[in-house]
Amino acid sequence: MADEALKRFMCLGCGFLYDEQLGLPEHGIRPGTRWAEIPEDWVCPDCGTPKSGFEMVEIPYATDPLAAGSAE
Amino acid sequence: MAHSFVLRDAERGHQTLVSTGPNASYVAGHPDGVITRHSSFNFHEYQSGRPGFGKIRVFGDEVFSGVGCGYNMHPHHNFLIMAFVLEGRLTHINTMGKIDELEPGDYYLASFGSGGKHCELNLEAKDLNVIYVWALPDRLMLPPRYSRAHFDAAAARNRLVTLIGATPGAVPIPQDFRVSRLVGDRAQRHTYRPASRAHGVYIFVVAGEIGCAGMELGRRDSAGVWDVDEIICETGPGPSDVLFVETIM
Numbered sequence: 001m002a003d004e005a006l007k008r009f010m011c012l013g014c015g016f017l018y019d020e021q022l023g024l025p026e027h028g029i030r031p032g033t034r035w036a037e038i039p040e041d042w043v044c045p046d047c048g049t050p051k052s053g054f055e056m057v058e059i060p061y062a063t064d065p066l067a068a069g070s071a072e
Numbered sequence: 073m074a075h076s077f078v079l080r081d082a083e084r085g086h087q088t089l090v091s092t093g094p095n096a097s098y099v100a101g102h103p104d105g106v107i108t109r110h111s112s113f114n115f116h117e118y119q120s121g122r123p124g125f126g127k128i129r130v131f132g133d134e135v136f137s138g139v140g141c142g143y144n145m146h147p148h149h150n151f152l153i154m155a156f157v158l159e160g161r162l163t164h165i166n167t168m169g170k171i172d173e174l175e176p177g178d179y180y181l182a183s184f185g186s187g188g189k190h191c192e193l194n195l196e197a198k199d200l201n202v203i204y205v206w207a208l209p210d211r212l213m214l215p216p217r218y219s220r221a222h223f224d225a226a227a228a229r230n231r232l233v234t235l236i237g238a239t240p241g242a243v244p245i246p247q248d249f250r251v252s253r254l255v256g257d258r259a260q261r262h263t264y265r266p267a268s269r270a271h272g273v274y275i276f277v278v279a280g281e282i283g284c285a286g287m288e289l290g291r292r293d294s295a296g297v298w299d300v301d302e303i304i305c306e307t308g309p310g311p312s313d314v315l316f317v318e319t320i321m
Contacts, residue, residue: 011149016149017212046149059209
């Protein structure tokens with residue numbers, strides 16, 4: 001588990017992002033918290049969509065060096 | 073190998089949202105206002121069915137009935153949200169621009185990126201019918217951006233026109249994605265060529281009847297086709313209006 005890459009999850013209700021690397025310190029979730037460690041009754045802090053309504057995404061950040069050349 | 077599916081009008085997810093009860097703060101309008109939503113894909117908990125198609129997560133056919141009916145100001149991040157007005161007038165207040173009014177043929181792309189909010193209302197007595205498409209972006213937390221444009225059905229009659237995507241004159245989008253529209257008034261044969269066999273095309277019949285990739289599709293029927301070099305689309309003898317949403321799979 002500890003060796004597994006940190007993942008990103010997007011809320012399908014509004015697009016809110018949960019990034020395991022960043023956590024959500026302002027909501028009491030420390031950086032590095034795995035998705036599986038978040039309680040099943042947790043909901044999107046922006047729109048209330050349940051945890052089950054999130055999708056794991058493998059999308060780079062706009063600021064990632066490798067993504068800088070993407071076309072828009 | 074070519075793949076396809078058909079989703080008939082009546083097989084779509086169906087939901088009505090009223091401005092009272094649990095949705096009172098989300099749905100705008102008088103208590104008799106109602107939003108009718110037909111969803112082609114699994115809009116989180118609302119429907120069991122296909123979760124999406126390529127980068128598409130939502131394809132909603134929505135009618136806002138009643139003066140003031142709509143969605144109150146609510147937040148988004150990341151999603152690429154497109155709206156195509158079919159009937160009525162959409163008042164769109166958003167944090168990326170000004171108050172926008174959209175009428176039939178008008179459409180917008182809101183790339184919410186690092187975050188924004190919007191409010192969508194029907195301020196008229198007559199119904200507002202909008203097609204909403206939501207897609208995943210190719211990058212997260214982009215600077216928010218709002219674009220709007222107009223599809224001139226009369227000028228484009230019987231031609232397939234790209235509304236959104238990497239085509240001159242179309243609204244650019246930060247994804248390998250393309251939305252085209254065909255409005256015709258006679259029987260015609262069109263060949264749609266996806267960018268590659270790794271792309272899929274979701275074909276939605278707004279009005280009329282078409283034969284597409286060997287499937288007969290009527291009003292509000294739709295189909296997904298992928299891993300093909302081309303899609304042959306034959307419109308019926310009467311008026312037809314078809315949306316083609318192409319996405320990397």
